[in-house]
Amino acid sequence: xxxxxxxxxxxxxxxxxxxxxxxxIVERVGRRWNxxxxxxxxxxxxxxxxIVARVDGLSDRMAAARLKELEQIGLIDRIVEPTTxxxxxxxxxxxxxxxxxxxxxxxxxxxxxxxGPEAHQPGRRS
Amino acid sequence: xxxxxxxxxxxxxxxxxxxxxxxxIVERVGRRWNxxxxxxxxxxxxxxxxIVARVDGLSDRMAAARLKELEQIGLIDRIVEPTTxxxxxxxxxxxxxxxxxxxxxxxxxxxxxxxGPEAHQPGRRS
Numbered sequence: 001x002x003x004x005x006x007x008x009x010x011x012x013x014x015x016x017x018x019x020x021x022x023x024x025i026v027e028r029v030g031r032r033w034n035x036x037x038x039x040x041x042x043x044x045x046x047x048x049x050x051i052v053a054r055v056d057g058l059s060d061r062m063a064a065a066r067l068k069e070l071e072q073i074g075l076i077d078r079i080v081e082p083t084t085x086x087x088x089x090x091x092x093x094x095x096x097x098x099x100x101x102x103x104x105x106x107x108x109x110x111x112x113x114x115x116g117p118e119a120h121q122p123g124r125r126s
Numbered sequence: 127x128x129x130x131x132x133x134x135x136x137x138x139x140x141x142x143x144x145x146x147x148x149x150x151i152v153e154r155v156g157r158r159w160n161x162x163x164x165x166x167x168x169x170x171x172x173x174x175x176x177i178v179a180r181v182d183g184l185s186d187r188m189a190a191a192r193l194k195e196l197e198q199i200g201l202i203d204r205i206v207e208p209t210t211x212x213x214x215x216x217x218x219x220x221x222x223x224x225x226x227x228x229x230x231x232x233x234x235x236x237x238x239x240x241x242g243p244e245a246h247q248p249g250r251r252s
Contacts, residue, residue, distance in 0.1 A: 010227065010230040010233065011165060011168045011169060011226055011230065011233070012168075012169060012170075014233050018233050018236060018237065019165050019169065019233070020162075020182070021233075021236040021237075021240050021241075022161070022165070022229070022232045022233045022236050023161040023162040023165055025232055025235065025236055025240070026152070026155055026156045026160075026161040026229065026232065027156045027157075027158060027161060028156070029152055029156055030152045030153045030154070030155055030156010030157060030161075031153075031156060032153060035148070035149040035152040035153060035156075036146075036149040039137060039145050039148070039149055042137045042138075043137060043138060043145065044138075056146070074239075095239050098235055098238065098239065099235055099239075100137055101136065101231075102231040102232050102234070102235040103148070103152065103231075103232070104136040104137065104231075105227075105228040105229075105230075105231060106148045106151055106152065106228050106229070107136065107137070107140050107144050107145070107147075107148045108228070109151065109224055109225055109228040110144060110147040110148050110151055111144065111147075112224065113221050113224065113225075114147050114151070115147075
């Protein structure tokens with residue numbers, strides 16, 4: 001029997017399949033650099049160089065690989081503009097925008113727990 | 127200027143520091159196995175063997191490593207019960223419960239996008 005103190009609003013009511021799906025989404029978005037890139041695009045970085053500049057530590061090589069991956073899984077559109085020379089912009093798909101909207105409560109969670117007097121000081125961060 | 131179609135509710139209004147923090151949280155929770163383990167515990171698996179049984183593909187070795195990590199970052203409590211022999215249970219901390227509550231909108235996102243006629247069929251999943 002689940003004790004009151006262990007209950008987490010919502011998740012007990014969801015079936016195993018939905019739970020596995022949610023865990024897979026977290027792993028995919030949580031893959032190193034992906035969430036930073038998605039947030040940079042959401043916040044107005046559309047050119048490759050803007051995205052790289054916005055995400056601390058992101059190399060050109062990783063940015064290219066991750067943008068391709070995010071495009072393949074349908075979260076980002078790569079738009080080639082017919083200028084001379086051609087230029088490329090990235091933007092969130094409808095699905096990508098919905099994903100980021102769904103992740104929005106994490107910002108408030110971060111505020112509650114990752115600063116202020118009660119914040120944990122983890123021994124290491126990965 | 128950000129175009130209407132690129133706007134994502136909430137994230138434009140958050141400062142860079144909060145954004146970095148949220149991205150770091152997603153990466154930490156999204157690290158392979160972590161979200162599966164947290165959800166298993168949230169859904170009533172408290173013994174080590176129950177947790178391993180609940181998460182597809184999770185080995186004993188990885189479960190031990192990840193549970194230690196999740197304990198270090200303050201998301202899970204490891205409780206040693208003074209039975210003979212001693213037994214160990216895991217449960218979410220208040221912070222862990224808050225994190226899972228904050229991730230709850232992902233379940234609905236998963237339902238909207240990861241099944242049904244409009245679901246993408248990504249070329250590969252990592």
